[in-house]
Amino acid sequence: MLSNGSVSEPRDRGSGLGLAIADWIVTNHHGHIRVTDIHPQGAAFVVTLPLSGK
Numbered sequence: 001m002l003s004n005g006s007v008s009e010p011r012d013r014g015s016g017l018g019l020a021i022a023d024w025i026v027t028n029h030h031g032h033i034r035v036t037d038i039h040p041q042g043a044a045f046v047v048t049l050p051l052s053g054k
Contacts, residue, residue, distance in 0.1 A: 022047070 019033075026033050031049035038044050 019045075 023033055026047055026049065029049055031047060034046040034048070036044045036046070
């Protein structure tokens with residue numbers, strides 16, 4: 001779902017890896033990331049993690 005970066009993007013805008021890394025971490029902890037568009041301001045990201053890793 002989330003991009004792991006693109007070499008075609010200008011470097012002054014970042015590598016584009018932040019959300020892909022966050023997604024990897026959250027997924028490996030059995031959680032979820034929810035993205036909601038808040039036009040025209042941007043987006044809201046909600047990270048949900050379980051209380052226990054079991």
